[in-house]
Amino acid sequence: MAPRLNSRAAVAVLLLAMVASLLPAARGIWLSIPSSGTKCVSEEIHSNVVVLADYYVINEEKPEHVPKVSSRVTSPYGTDLHHQENATHGQFAFTTSEAGNYMACFWLDEHQEHVANVSLGLEWKTGIAAKDWDSVAKKEKIEGVELDLKRLEASVESIHQNLIYLKEREAEMREVSEQTNGRVAWFSIMALSVCIAVATFQVWYLTRYFQKKKLI
Amino acid sequence: MEMKQIYVLAALWLSFVGRISSLSITVNDVECVYEYVFYEGDAISGNFVVVDHDIFWGSDHPGIDFTVSSPGGNVVHNIKGTSGDKFELKAPRSGMYKFCFHNPYSTPETVSFYIHVGHIPNEHDVAKDEHLDPINVKIAELREALESVTAEQKYLRARDNRHRHTNESTRKRVIGYTVGEYLLLAAVSSLQVLYIRRLFSKSVAYNRV
Numbered sequence: 001m002a003p004r005l006n007s008r009a010a011v012a013v014l015l016l017a018m019v020a021s022l023l024p025a026a027r028g029i030w031l032s033i034p035s036s037g038t039k040c041v042s043e044e045i046h047s048n049v050v051v052l053a054d055y056y057v058i059n060e061e062k063p064e065h066v067p068k069v070s071s072r073v074t075s076p077y078g079t080d081l082h083h084q085e086n087a088t089h090g091q092f093a094f095t096t097s098e099a100g101n102y103m104a105c106f107w108l109d110e111h112q113e114h115v116a117n118v119s120l121g122l123e124w125k126t127g128i129a130a131k132d133w134d135s136v137a138k139k140e141k142i143e144g145v146e147l148d149l150k151r152l153e154a155s156v157e158s159i160h161q162n163l164i165y166l167k168e169r170e171a172e173m174r175e176v177s178e179q180t181n182g183r184v185a186w187f188s189i190m191a192l193s194v195c196i197a198v199a200t201f202q203v204w205y206l207t208r209y210f211q212k213k214k215l216i
Numbered sequence: 217m218e219m220k221q222i223y224v225l226a227a228l229w230l231s232f233v234g235r236i237s238s239l240s241i242t243v244n245d246v247e248c249v250y251e252y253v254f255y256e257g258d259a260i261s262g263n264f265v266v267v268d269h270d271i272f273w274g275s276d277h278p279g280i281d282f283t284v285s286s287p288g289g290n291v292v293h294n295i296k297g298t299s300g301d302k303f304e305l306k307a308p309r310s311g312m313y314k315f316c317f318h319n320p321y322s323t324p325e326t327v328s329f330y331i332h333v334g335h336i337p338n339e340h341d342v343a344k345d346e347h348l349d350p351i352n353v354k355i356a357e358l359r360e361a362l363e364s365v366t367a368e369q370k371y372l373r374a375r376d377n378r379h380r381h382t383n384e385s386t387r388k389r390v391i392g393y394t395v396g397e398y399l400l401l402a403a404v405s406s407l408q409v410l411y412i413r414r415l416f417s418k419s420v421a422y423n424r425v
Contacts, residue, residue, distance in 0.1 A: 029239070029331065030250035030312070041239045044328075044377065101240075119250070124239060148355045155362045162369045166376065173380050180387045187394040194398050198405040205409055213416060 028054070028123030033069060033108055035116065042103035045126055046165075049096045052130040053104065053123060056089035060117035067118055068109050076100025085109065093130075128158040238330035238370045240267065241317075243280060247327075248316040253307045255335050259360070260284070260307055261367060264317070264329035265300035265374035267381070280325055281318040287311025300378070302371060307333075328374045332367055334360040 033039050045051065057069050066088045073082040073092055077100070082092035086109055096102065106120055131154065137147050210216045241247055253260065266280055279297035286292045286308060293305050297320075307313070317327050336356045342348045 030252070032248065032250075041241050042326075043239050145349075145351055145355065148352075148359075152355070152358055152362060155359075155366070159362065159365055159369065162366075162373070166369065166372060169373075169376055169380070173376070173383055176380075176383050176387060180383070180390055183387075183390050187390065191394065191397060191401075194401055198401055202405055202409055206412060209413065209416075215416070 028121050031106070031120050031122060033057075033106055033118040033120050035108060035118075038105045038107040039120070040103050040105040041122070041124070042101050043124070043126070044099075044101050045096050046099040047096050049127050050093070050130045051096060051102070052091070052093045052125045054089075054091040055106070055120055055122045058119045058121065060119060069106050069118075069120065070109055071104065071106050073102065073104045075102060128154055238328055238374065240326050240328040242324050242326045243317045243319045244324045246316055246318050248314050249329070249331070250312050250314050251331055251333060252312050253310050253333050256307060256309050258307045258310075259304065259334045259336075260313065260331065261302075261304040261334065261364065262315075262329065262331035263300070263302040263367060263371040263374075264327050265371065265378060267326040267328055267374075267378060278321050280327065281320065283316045283318070285314040285316070287313065300371075300375060302367075328377075330367055330370045332363055334363055336360055 031039055031041070053073075055069075055071065057066055059066055068086045068088055070085040071082065071087070071090060071092075072080060072084075073094070075081055075096075076098060081094050081102075084090050084092075104122075104124075108118060133147065133151060136150070137143055142150065207216075241249070251260075264282060279299050281297060282293075282295040282301070282303070283291050284293040284303070284305065288309070288311075292308070292313075293303055295301050295303065315329070315331060317329075319325050337345075337348055337353055339353075342350060342353060
């Protein structure tokens with residue numbers, strides 16, 4: 001069900017989002033948390049990537065009464081990277097040590113009245129988007145247009161890195177495909193020879209058996 | 217706080233628009249993601265790919281449906297029964313947009329999606345706000361162009377993942393089914409031999425055969 005935001009709530013959401021984001025501002029998506037069960041989002045991240053996330057809870061119907069959610073972030077091997085109970089907002093940051101599927105789950109706490117329209121705003125940034133541009137601006141004393149252009153340069157660099165990564169993945173996959181192609185041909189020929197070998201064995205064995213039984 | 221001050225604050229704040237990474241979500245029946253569009257006329261773009269899991273038969277994936285609803289409730293964009301697609305639309309008004317995935321089948325599917333809302337300040341904003349230069353407009357255009365390249369790359373990466381999954385599955389099937397075939401062939405032929413032996417054994421009168 002679409003949350004109906006009137007102008008007052010829209011202003012409240014806007015101010016809350018602006019105040020809550022201490023990092024260079026980013027847009028985030030909104031999820032609706034079901035009253036029972038968990039809502040999980042995941043992403044495939046490779047190793048050595050910085051992940052920054054920020055979440056906050058909003059109740060559509062009664063903005064004053066904000067329900068509390070618990071969150072848990074798990075690494076691909078199952079270890080908990082972040083676990084927090086009973087919070088209306090929170091943030092977590094980590095650097096990935098292995099490549100794989102990282103999952104963040106949110107659920108409503110049981111010890112509170114059931115609320116219907118709970119929305120959770122999540123800002124999830126990885127890699128280049130998680131870079132702290134404020135500190136870079138302060139350190140190198142640049143601002144305005146120069147800072148914007150520096151961000152664009154970093155963005156182009158990350159596009160380049162992504163292209164190289166895609167190229168490597170495609171090369172690996174092409175090798176697997178060609179190997180499978182060779183195997184299909186080889187195994188089919190082997191199936192034919194196994195068939196012939198087995199038939200020859202049958203005929204030889206039965207001939208020997210009947211000769212022993214003095215039937216032929 | 218009047219709307220004009222909010223507008224300026226939002227514009228300044230949005231001048232550092234960050235990116236959201238491509239997230240995956242598991243769709244059992246209907247799963248919706250919301251995103252707030254601040255300005256009317258913003259370009260909403262994105263893509264989604266259904267992550268393949270082991271389908272036994274079926275040369276094609278059953279696919280999922282994707283709808284975009286505006287804050288007013290009407291459906292702005294609709295894609296039915298695909299395993300992944302890109303979309304691009306212009307927001308008719310500002311507000312909270314709803315992006316929904318609908319899975320018509322009972323098996324849960326995992327969808328990897330990326331949504332980006334891009335704003336380019338136009339001449340009208342430049343005239344209204346003295347903090348905005350024409351160069352800011354050009355930089356915003358550049359940023360949006362780079363965003364579209366990044367979005368395309370995320371889509372390619374998700375499709376590559378899906379393709380890789382299919383390839384791995386094919387490789388395992390080739391090896392598994394072939395070895396199984398050989399063993400079955402050997403077993404069936406030895407059963408044949410044993411049966412024929414039984415037919416000629418002393419307990420059964422072999423003159424009958």
